[in-house]
Amino acid sequence: xxxxxxxxxxxxxxxxxxxxxxxxxxxxxxxxxxxxxxxxxxxxxxxxxxxxxxxxxxxxxxxxxxxxxxxxxxxxxxx
Numbered sequence: 001x002x003x004x005x006x007x008x009x010x011x012x013x014x015x016x017x018x019x020x021x022x023x024x025x026x027x028x029x030x031x032x033x034x035x036x037x038x039x040x041x042x043x044x045x046x047x048x049x050x051x052x053x054x055x056x057x058x059x060x061x062x063x064x065x066x067x068x069x070x071x072x073x074x075x076x077x078x079x
Contacts, residue, residue: 010032029060044062
């Protein structure tokens with residue numbers, strides 16, 4: 001709930017967001033309504049696992065300190 005309130009307060013002038021110890025297990029891009037947005041970058045530093053798949057594939061979300069995490073794929077294989 002706190003993240004939703006914080007996301008609603010971010011204006012269009014914000015270019016970078018740093019999330020400390022939160023965000024890896026939720027769809028950050030979807031939560032913040034940034035689908036298709038490429039001007040903002042969200043840096044997530046979080047020890048919680050597993051990572052949300054949307055964060056791994058996102059062009060906006062950067063997971064830091066992710067030793068052993070899956071690599072981002074440019075073109076994921078179709079299911």
